[in-house]
Amino acid sequence: MGETQIAALAEPFGSFPQIIAANAAALGSQVAMRDDDGELTWSELGDRVERIAARLAEEGFERGQSVAILGYSSIPYALVFLAAVRAGGVAAPLTTSASPDQLAGMASDSGAQHIFIDRAKLVELGEDCFAGMTRVVLDEDLDSWMAPEGTIAPAFDPQPGDPFNIIYSSGTTGTPKGIVHSHLMRWRQFASTAASWLESGLPVRTLASTPLYSNTTMVAFLPPLLAGGTVRVMRKFDVLRWLEFAQDDRATATMLVPVQYRRLMQEPRFDDFDLSSLQLKYCTSAPFPADLKREVLDRMPGALIEIYSMTEGGVVCLLEAHKFPDKLHTVGRPAPGSELKVLDDADKPVPPGEAGNLIGRSQTMMAGYKNQPDKTREGYWTDPETGEVWQRMGDIGRVDAEGFVELVGRAKDMIISGGFNIFPVDLEGELLREAEVVEAAVIGVPSERWGETPVGFVTLKNGAGDCEAIRERVNARLGKTQRLAQLHAIEDMPRSHIGKLLKTDLRAEAERRGLPV
Incomplete structure (x- = not known):
């Protein structure tokens, strides 16, 4: 399976649902997913994704339609996410920290007819929430709601431009913007990552401790499934639980945000745990202080890669911190296929080494904001000479002589x-x-x-x-x-x-x- 799978992942475009189904058939009793309550084999994962997708189809679900999901990270949550995509639809995870009005706005904006929700969240919001939508309680009703065992959903052959998911921004007022990602964007983001893990020959066992509604989490969720590995999703980050899971699962890769790294470094019992299996650690989503990177490199095994980008896309910068210890104050250099410009407030290029507004473009740009074409255009900068569309990153930064990007701050700050x-x-x-x-x-x-x-x-x-x-x-x-x-x-x-x-x-x-x- 290895060489064939790597070859499939190397294609310019492929089908997430087809690869996950093939992994389920080939890997059978191997563990595909774990959460705080238990685990699921690949065979079980494949069967349940098909049954959820089939039931959606029975209820009139249409290609391109959204499925809203609201709750803490769990195996049922992950299954619904995957099944929405398998059914030809769009996974629309909603932000648990949002206000009731914001949640209602996101659900309406997504166009979803189905909402899958945790019982605790339903109790918090009240029985009258999401009126008019088909409601399934994730931690109570999912097993009985899905189609009978062995049911196969209708065929779905994704096209590159088909929407894959909607990730809602962390807006502090009003309804957060829905950032739409296509199947092609997700393939370009994660197929090569999965292939590189397989080519390394190391076991793929990831630990995802940020919420499944966050784009950050996708790095530890989707590539390992493409690679036929094992994913653990945590309901909520807890330092000691994370250390126990990393040790007991023999986790080989993880994604953490800076505040999680800091809390791990501050834990008095940190050095009591065996983390020797860790080969790869990612970090993104917030500024990662150089001194904290240095401590993580000193105390945690494996490579450390910082990712700088936006959920909307734009430039992707990578800092291989373990290879460039003198560049820890930067977010690295643009990844292959990414481009970066630094402009002044009049949208003119600044001299090398000077700070200015960052704009970027890459092969992983969003399709746009759901139902907000004006907001989509506001975030773009169009090169007057070439007509190329670039994403405004919202950050101020400078580029040093070796191409490393140093962030100075958010433009709005x-x-x-x-x-x-x-x-x-x-x-x-x-x-x-x-x-x-x-x-x-x-x-x-x-x-x-x-x-x-x-x-x-x-x-x-x-x-x-x-x-x-x-x-x-x-x-x-x-x-x-x-x-x-x-x-x-x-x-x-x-x-x-x-x-x-x-x-x-x-x-x-x-x-x-x-x-x-």
């Missing part, structure tokens, strides 16, 4: 104080040099004198430290225009479910504390 541009990442880096500081974030708050002025928030080791003394030491190392007006200690940084720092929450906290300055 840049502080303009007294006419000078201040990049929060520069100030955050200085704060992190202080021994007492564990995490740091800097925002701009309104100032009558300067227009905006930088204010910092930190978490402190053991919750102890003199913020004013820290601020004075840091300001002594900064330029006059960069200096922090205030510094505040908080217990925890506000983060999304996948570890993204929520500076909108910090701005709300600043307002609550009576800042502006």
Whole structure:
């Protein structure tokens, strides 16, 4: 099966459902998936995906229709995701942290007629939620709802432009935007990854500890299934549970976000666990401090690869941190097939080495935002000379002489104080040099004198430290225009479910504390 499978994955385009069905037939009793409650063999996975897809077809499900999923990561959740695609439809996982109004908006926007939901989430939202949709309780009704054992769903031959999934952005207000990915995009993203794992000859056993509604998680979910490996999905990240799973499963690959790496490094019992099977660790979704990368390289086995991109697509940068220890302050270089430009605010190229707005293009661009063509166009930049379409990355960065990309900050987070541009990442880096500081974030708050002025928030080791003394030491190392007006200690940084720092929450906290300055 190995060489044939690698050859199939090397094709310019292929069918996810057909490869997963072939793996199910060939691998039989081998374990395909684990969750907090148990495991599923490849034969069982293949059978249940077919039965869910068949029942959808019996209920009039049409090609290109969405299937909404809402709940914690589990085997039933993963089966519905795969079955939606197998049925010729679109997997539409909804964000568990969203408000009831946002969830209703996402479900409506997706066009789904079916919603698969955890009992706990249904209790939280109430029985009247998602009125008019066919509702299946994932952890109670799925087995009895699906078609009888052995049922095969109607044939589906995906075309490159067919939608594969909708990933909803982590919007803080209103209905998050639905980012549509095609079958071709997902194939280009993950078939080569699966092939490379098979070519290495190492067992493919991944540990996915971020939610299945997140694009981040797909790296540890879809490629191992294409490769005929084993995936464990965690209901919720817990440091000790993650360490136990990694050790007991002999996990060979994982995807973690920076805050998860930090919590692992802070665990007193970390060194008691045998992680020697780990061959490959990925990281994405949030800034990954250089000192944390260095500690992960020192203490965790295997390669460390940071991925920089957007759910929408654009440039993909890769940093093989284990190969470039002197470039840990960067996110690496554009991957093969990716291109990057750095533009000023007038959309003109900046000189080499200068910071500007990043735009990118690659073979893995979204099909667009669901039902929002205007928003889709707003995110693009079209080259006036060639007509090529590029994605605005929303980040400010610079490229060094060797092509490595250093992020300076989010464009929307840049502080303009007294006419000078201040990049929060520069100030955050200085704060992190202080021994007492564990995490740091800097925002701009309104100032009558300067227009905006930088204010910092930190978490402190053991919750102890003199913020004013820290601020004075840091300001002594900064330029006059960069200096922090205030510094505040908080217990925890506000983060999304996948570890993204929520500076909108910090701005709300600043307002609550009576800042502006």
